[in-house]
Amino acid sequence: MVDATTFPTDGYIAESAARMTGCTLRPVTPSEVPGALGDRTAAVLLNHVDYRTGRLHDLPSLTAAVHAAGAYAVWDLCHSAGALPVGLDRHGVDLAVGCTYKYLNGGPGSPAFLYVRADLQDRFDSPLPGWNSHAEPFGMRPGYEPAAGAVRGRVGTPDILSMLALEAALEVWDGVAVDTVRAKSLALTDFFLECVEEYVPEGRVACVTPRAHAERGSQIALRCPDAGAVMERLIERGVVGDFRHPDVLRFGFTPLYVGFADVERAARVLAEVLA
Known part of the structure; x- marks a missing residue:
């Protein structure tokens, strides 16, 4: 499935x-x-x-x-x-x-990264075996023997x-709790939605991201009929989101370095572009 x-x-x-x-x-x-x-x-x-x-x-x-x-x-x-x-x-x-x-x-x-649950690692059979996942990578043996543990998920250099x-x-993550990151993520996305509702002309965009915190990641997606052209104009003005076919403006919020002033400016520039 x-x-x-x-x-x-x-x-x-x-x-x-x-x-x-x-x-x-x-x-x-x-x-x-x-x-x-x-x-x-x-x-x-x-x-x-x-x-x-x-x-x-x-x-x-x-x-x-x-x-x-x-x-x-x-x-x-x-x-x-x-x-x-x-x-x-x-x-x-x-x-x-x-x-x-x-x-x-x-x-x-x-x-990229791969996670294999600890008790499954000895049975994990990678479809892409490589020298870097071999039990003896510099042995140059013709037969493949997977390394123990997660290392067997490696491929090449x-x-x-x-x-x-x-x-x-x-x-940068040293000493940073992911729960704290999540709290700021939700605060940023909440604030962005508030600013969009305050600044953007009514009916110009529609939020497709769930409002409930338990159902929301760290991005906001807005449906907009001319989303592609709108995103191009936003990027020209330094607000870098992206466009997803056919009509979605997508804004990601990385809590470690995105601040509330950034969020307010993004919503304000969006409103100016859509005016």
């Missing part, structure tokens, strides 16, 4: 995995997952936060439902890691993947410059 609203790349990978293993791929929305699970379900790939709308899905309850059906739970954390508590170990998630260039601030091209940049970015 794959999240029907997923970022396209996840769907491509899920389709490839199904094809190579002889499984059937079934796209369903996260809300449909509990009712769609059955004894033939092998694995379920879901996004923690919807990349278009910013909706935060219920990782604990969905993971529990997947496990009750005897399947593996796989989560994409690209839009949640570094912005809010995830709790992979606490909730028994089997596998997870994500990027480091968003809320972890690694910059363009920074490394990592991009060293990107790793150095990411290392520096992660040092």
